Amino acid sequence: MAEQGRTDAWRGALVAHARAVLDAVEHLIGGLGTALLAFVALVWTAAVAALCPLGIGLLLAPTAPRLARSVAERERHRLSRSGAEIMPAGRAPAGLRAALADATVRRDLGWVAVHATWGLLISAFGVVLTANAVQDFTYPLWWRMLPRDQATPSFVPWTVRDEPSALAVGLYGMALAVCFLIVGPGLARVQAWPGRRLLAPAAGADLSLRVAHLSATRAAALDAHAAELRRIERSLHDGAQNRLVAVTVLLGAARRALARDPATAEAALGRAHDAAEQALAELRLVVRSILPPVLADRGLAEALAGLAADCPVPCRVDVDVPGRCAASAEATAYFVTAEALTNIAEHSRARAAAVVLRRRGDRLVLRVEDDGVGGAAEGAGAAGGHLGSGLAGIRGRAEAHDGRLTLTSPPGGPTVLTVELPCGS
């Protein structure tokens, strides 16, 4: 048992590191892209500066901050996807004087200078290292196809003439790969560092963006909260409260009839009893619809597994979400899954379904897919009536929590429903 646990732990660590290395490759390549753009922006800025004494440079000057801003925005977007979110800065100020007075513009230009040189160097180094590792590692397999005199790969300090020296290149490639496995993630971080420092709003300098963003998300959260309260109020009013009023009315009728007409009293009491039981059942429903007890007790992964087990279509559940998210986000993911699986069971004629839940930055991404007939659409016609209303319900749930729903369901399938929700933690 202990050995099994240790093996699992090892495997987990290995998978995590492999993921980090792949992420590093992606970041270095992406960073190389923005570094090249930054290089263009830097050259342009230098050219404009050089042309200033001639007068024409002054005319072109306002384009430099704008170009820098557009490259910087691209980098902000890129960095936001792989870590802490960086607020977009919006449009640069129009005039040259205003632009140069703007702290964010100055930081943009500073970042362009660093990223076009240092960043370019780091990303190029990382990418070349990766490419060479792959090339040299596989070299013994294909070196014979090269012409004799050009067979030696670049960055290999010896000349390849025969099999052993080619094998040595393979070993060299392996060493490079190990090198990258060790330094790759760090390299990606070093490359992103100037962007994270310079492109985030300066501390205390320009909080207005942050405030605007926060007020927008807060307003959305409040709206979601109000919508949820309205829904709960309505279900309590239409359900349990009305049932309980009916109980009092029927009890009143029974009391009045008790002496005069025992049969009527008996009938009224029976109906009062039924109504009281209905009230209880509806209260349970409302409680479950606020926060299903299984979610609170067992967590999202087990709650989703429970839903999948109840689904008549065989359903695979794959949840990889470290820690817990806000209760409202988890509850929304739960209800969306429940609704989606109901749709699949009723309409898709699928043979298999899958629920995949991941955390991407500060968002929870839920994907529910099936191999059924497809053609699902909101407000679909006669045949899809139920389906349509189910999807509208899912959209309502997701949007009430500031989430986003995307659906692809071509006729013939497969159907993939994706909901992104802010984790709120």
Next chain:
Amino acid sequence: MRIVIAEDDPLLREGVALLLRAESLDVVATAGGPAALLAAVDEHRPDVAIVDVRMPPTHTDEGIRAAVEARRRHPGLAVLVLSAYVERAFATELLATGGDGLGYLLKERVGRVEQFLDALHRVAAGGTAIDPDVVAQLLTRSRPDGGLERLTARERDVLALMAEGLGNTAIAERLVVTEGAVHKHIRSIFAKLGLAPADRADRRVTAVLRYLDDGRRPGR
């Protein structure tokens, strides 16, 4: 007494109908929404309509609007509005339409059958029935002129029952005093509040409620 019931919850609708029929009252029609209520009133010309405030489609104040419309079409129609919540605005909105035979009660009062039937008969006879909770809400806020503070505790009790729409005899019964004593209290109340004396119970209710409701809006 011919009665139409409008309530969107079927169980409650049938419950009220069952209760009234057991009391040998004539429930001529039941309706699940405002349109059905208006149609039933047009067709059956009932004496009283018992109307739920929240009905389809929006579940806000359809019942009030349908009741106002029904009374516009049939001026003699008495309306008893049932509500799940105390909503003073609904009560005053309804009373603002003027005329006789109006009631506004919490739904659960129906279970207190004697008092409910009393209110129903009062409304059908052109009187008024206002829920005690609505009256209690109106009485909580003191007026800028301090009128309510000048009343004795017993006078406040009498005022509350008057506001509910009870007549002198009923007030005397509730408070276990003689009608003469009630008369005396009422004269004293009207004098202290500076209201013109009114003998008929419904006129009195209107005056008292207007007085209390004005007190809720000192700014105006």
